[in-house]
Amino acid sequence: MSHKLSTFSFVESVNAWQQQHGRHQLPWQLNVNPYKVLVSEIMLQQTQVATVIPYFERWMQNFPTVEALAQATEDQVLNCWQGLGYYSRARNLRRAALYITAELAGQIPADIEELRKIPGIGPYTAGAILSFAFNQRGVIVDGNVKRLFARYFGIRGAVNSTAFSKTVWAYAEAVTPTQDNRRFAQGLLDLGSTVCKPRLPLCDACPLRPECFAWAHNQVESLPERSPKKTIPKRTGHFVWDYNSEGLLLEQRNDTSVWPKLWALPEIDTPTSTAKSKGEFHHQFSHYKLHACIWHSKDHQSDNKQSRFTVNQLDTVGLPAPMRKFIESALDLNAEES
DNA sequence: CAATCGTGGTC
DNA sequence: TGACCAAGATT
Structure with a gap:
């Protein structure tokens, strides 16, 4: 991996592509602040961007600040969230606002360990907040990164397995730079969602193709590997x-x-x-x-x-x-x- | 660790 | 059309 990274700049390729072809006008990217990033990242958990946008706009109207959210009732929060699914996210987000207000003087921390103490913030969201809210080094591994890395590095194993996740996190730790983190993180997500898509990826438009394992071995369609589907009851x-x-x-x-x-x-x-x-x-x-x-x-x-x-x-x-x-x-x- | 937790978009 | 998938976290 080190040889590959030394002869081909993964980070620079992602960053240059993001600047030219990535997304820059999403609602939570405009006049960015840590609260917007927190709200958007929670809403975006397992939920597509297009679905989140109207919910995000309405949420910021109703609860424009951490303090406003901390004063809301659980019923008000759930009413605003209804239809978005995974309702524990909404209740945890309210609990997060109460915690931040009571314990952190209303300030969302730029610290990985402090972030992880906040209800609803797991390893991905903590890294995303560091990157997007503070432009600091924050490692992110989501569905996009798992798919992109599985193809680029040729990582085998079922995407939903713990072993696969650990491997991708290790690669992400190794690759993530210490500068320009907002752009790099956004670039990974944009590349994964618009180019390195689950089906019919647009390899002709991919800046990483010259060093992509899956492209070189004609395995773009077969990576990442999936575990056999279970019949749902x-x-x-x-x-x-x-x-x-x-x-x-x-x-x-x-x-x-x-x-x-x-x-x-x-x-x-x-x-x-x-x-x-x-x-x-x-x-x-x-x-x-x-x-x-x-x-x-x-x-x-x-x-x-x-x-x-x-x-x-x-x-x-x-x-x-x-x-x-x-x-x-x-x-x-x-x-x-x- | 594996199950649980929603809903809508996509092809 | 139904199967897959989405900026995952919690228990």
């Missing part, structure tokens, strides 16, 4: 539909389930034999398929916090995306029938 869930003149009955889900702390139709173990169906919907999570059955019911008892919401009030609570679709569809049908 199917589950059935039953939910209660109770809508009257005072609104729709919802309950706040507990935090040990999917959609933690979000408001949703009350969930039941099994419907009664006389229950009348209100409808159903299907939803695919990353790890199982849900078949949701909705049953007409009244006066459902639950340990969870319950409340009724009118149609207008539904906009002010955090609802799971598929359930919001079902509810809005069902209420529209009601309106047409009446």
